[in-house]
Amino acid sequence: MCWGVPARVVEIREYTAIVDFGGGSTREVVLAANGIKEGDLVMVHAGAIIGRISEEEILSSLELYKEMATSLADSEERREIEEYIQRYKQLLGVGHK
Amino acid sequence: MAESPESLQVLRYDAAAASSIKKTIWRLANKLGSKKIKLMNFCGTHEWTTVHFGLRSLMPPNVELVAGPGCPVCVTPSYYIEQAIKLSMDGVRVFSFGDAFKLPSLRRVKGARSLEDAKALGGNVEVVYSFLDAVKKASKDGKDSVFLGIGFETTTPSYSIPLYGGHVPENLYFMSVLRLTPPAASYAIEAALERGVTPVQGIIAPGHVSTITGAKPWDEMARRFGIPAVVSGFEPLDLLMSIAMLLKMIWEGEARVVIEYKRLVSWEGNRYVQEVNSRVFSVEDAAWRGLGFIPESGLELKGSYAAHDAFKEFGVKRLSAEEWSYDLPAACKCADITLGLAKPTDCPLFKRVCMPEHPIGPCMVSLEGTCAVWARFGGGGLAEEIAKEVGV
Ligand code: SF4
Numbered sequence: 470m471c472w473g474v475p476a477r478v479v480e481i482r483e484y485t486a487i488v489d490f491g492g493g494s495t496r497e498v499v500l501a502a503n504g505i506k507e508g509d510l511v512m513v514h515a516g517a518i519i520g521r522i523s524e525e526e527i528l529s530s531l532e533l534y535k536e537m538a539t540s541l542a543d544s545e546e547r548r549e550i551e552e553y554i555q556r557y558k559q560l561l562g563v564g565h566k
Numbered sequence: 567m568a569e570s571p572e573s574l575q576v577l578r579y580d581a582a583a584a585s586s587i588k589k590t591i592w593r594l595a596n597k598l599g600s601k602k603i604k605l606m607n608f609c610g611t612h613e614w615t616t617v618h619f620g621l622r623s624l625m626p627p628n629v630e631l632v633a634g635p636g637c638p639v640c641v642t643p644s645y646y647i648e649q650a651i652k653l654s655m656d657g658v659r660v661f662s663f664g665d666a667f668k669l670p671s672l673r674r675v676k677g678a679r680s681l682e683d684a685k686a687l688g689g690n691v692e693v694v695y696s697f698l699d700a701v702k703k704a705s706k707d708g709k710d711s712v713f714l715g716i717g718f719e720t721t722t723p724s725y726s727i728p729l730y731g732g733h734v735p736e737n738l739y740f741m742s743v744l745r746l747t748p749p750a751a752s753y754a755i756e757a758a759l760e761r762g763v764t765p766v767q768g769i770i771a772p773g774h775v776s777t778i779t780g781a782k783p784w785d786e787m788a789r790r791f792g793i794p795a796v797v798s799g800f801e802p803l804d805l806l807m808s809i810a811m812l813l814k815m816i817w818e819g820e821a822r823v824v825i826e827y828k829r830l831v832s833w834e835g836n837r838y839v840q841e842v843n844s845r846v847f848s849v850e851d852a853a854w855r856g857l858g859f860i861p862e863s864g865l866e867l868k869g870s871y872a873a874h875d876a877f878k879e880f881g882v883k884r885l886s887a888e889e890w891s892y893d894l895p896a897a898c899k900c901a902d903i904t905l906g907l908a909k910p911t912d913c914p915l916f917k918r919v920c921m922p923e924h925p926i927g928p929c930m931v932s933l934e935g936t937c938a939v940w941a942r943f944g945g946g947g948l949a950e951e952i953a954k955e956v957g958v
């Protein structure tokens with residue numbers, strides 16, 4: 470019952486929303502967060518939208534980690550870390566800002 | 567921005583990233599010397615990720631990952647399951663989530679030991695995906711119904727928002743067995759201190775519970791116990807990063823909270839849900855299965871919302887601290903497992919008699935129950951092997 474599943478908001482209704490879990494599977498769920506818009510990526514838990522997933526912030530956990538890891542790493546490893554964070558940025562389409 | 571949820575997949579599994587983070591973890595663990603470092607999670611989904619992706623096998627010998635109270639299904643007192651069975655046998659329609667449907671009670675009620683049994687014996691039980699589905703059904707057919715309201719903070723809005731908005735029909739009653747995570751987490755940490763076993767030195771705080779509560783309660787706990795906490799996401803890389811962050815804070819002697827799961831969790835949490843919850847529910851002392859009463863750890867309907875209270879409507883008594891008695895089957899170690907004091911392989915019934923297809927204790931039922939997770943993914947002796955590696 471407790472799994473959080475990410476989904477895309479398709480339609481906002483009175484106190485509910487229609488979300489798309491991918492692959493065309495949609496469902497009506499309770500809207501339990503402020504400021505949710507159509508098209509947002511959200512977390513659905515037990516039939517309610519509990520929050521918006523910030524796609525920008527996905528990177529920030531990686532940055533947070535990078536900062537910590539590089540302060541401890543040797544130069545070889547530092548390069549590895551840089552490399553995979555770069556790869557993620559590209560995957561997320563924010564690579565070359 | 568890439569099309570998501572695929573964009574989330576970057577955190578799923580990346581061998582290079584995992585190995586680099588692993589190096590960082592080992593380096594930090596090394597600095598901490600040989601003394602055992604115990605990190606506790608409070609979420610069944612974290613335990614699932616830990617076992618499913620074999621994260622324990624990546625840990626240095628002195629770092630031990632333990633599972634705390636992380637599954638609301640496992641901790642629902644047997645008494646309330648029994649009351650739900652009874653109502654269903656008396657013809658009241660009982661709505662339940664899928665895993666609570668299978669949850670075994672301690673005592674048989676009219677021959678049934680679970681809602682599933684009750685249904686097979688003619689009880690009126692219906693499994694639904696969510697409270698909203700029950701609201702719709704009950705509105706349509708007008709039948710007297712009870713919803714078995716299990717859950718932690720994360721599940722509260724699926725109940726409180728329809729109630730607050732006046733969308734719940736008069737014929738749908740709510741049996742609240744909602745429980746709060748931070749009080750149970752404190753209880754588990756204290757239990758380890760009292761029993762004199764290796765104390766918990768770091769908290770892996772539950773990401774989805776914290777979406778509602780915010781990181782704040784974990785910061786209070788971190789300061790109170792003098793240990794660090796990281797609010798973590800659920801992908802393997804999230805957890806590995808969180809573990810590395812915890813070790814770093816332990817090494818630096820910091821006792822505060824850091825949010826790793828920034829894509830969903832803020833310091834304050836979901837203020838809208840907090841506000842609605844505070845109008846619909848009151849916080850009460852509540853019973854946890856196998857553990858007993860924990861102060862201010864449960865939610866009950868209050869004010870005008872009590873018109874939907876299944877306890878009142880059907881004359882079902884709430885458990886009191888005096889009446890509560892130990893409610894686990896003999897030999898079942900769910901209580902100690904829930905507190906992170908034992909592991910599933912310590913239970914003589916684990917995978918011999920007690921299996922996901924045939925659960926004896928509550929931790930074997932829900933997808934997130936620690937025993938169920940170990941049984942499903944730790945098969946073939948791997949669980950023992952992992953346990954040996956961790957040295958528990
Ligand atoms: S309610 Fe959320 S945080 Fe708690 S066990 Fe389930 S998924 Fe984890």
Ligand code: SF4
Nearest residue numbers: 898899913920927937
């Ligand atoms: S294996 Fe079964 S009986 Fe043993 S502790 Fe786990 S749930 Fe309880």
